[in-house]
Amino acid sequence: MAMENADPRFFPQVAGAFAYGTSAAVAASLGHEPGKILPLPDKLPLLLMGGTSDVIMARMAKKYGLGFDPLILLEYTFGQAISGGREDSYLLILKGAQHSTISHPFDLTQVGISDLRRTQSEDKIRDLMAEAIGLFIDAHVRQQPTALRALNELLDPANPLIASVERK
Secondary structure (H helix, E strand, O other): OHHHHOOOOOOOOOOOEEEEOOOOEOOHHHOOOOOOEOOOOOOOOEEEEEEOOOHHHHHHHHHOOOOOOOOHHHHHHHHHHOOOOOOOEEEEEEOOOOOOOOOOOOOHHHOOOOOOOOOOOHHHHHHHHHHHHHHHHHHHOOOOOOHHHHHHHHOOOOOOOEEEEEEO
């Protein structure tokens, strides 16, 4: 919902959005072809995040006919739903992050869901997410002069917690 509603036409007070473990894919049961990605408003800065061990996103990809891949819907969303060109939209893929990693304490609505194998410390991943979100807001919403440089330094692909980073 954050990505879809990050549009000043609907909510003029919103200045940017971040989202974790989601996509702009639409269900074939609504009459769309499998794997259809709907465009996003793309008028404001966006930080889209996901994890390499997210079984929920992998199951969604499989449901949409795209194989059991936790990253494909995130990558398709970033590639197809966001036109970019302002250099304020990011795709941050976190190594070993699961669908419930962003939740702390553990999200009880996820009981019974078997995520993929944990390969990193969830506390360290959550710390990285929190810092990235804070710097993203400081850089692109609050326009703090040093925050953009700090965000770019934080999102260094050499970081062992980061699988990949894209920006457009």
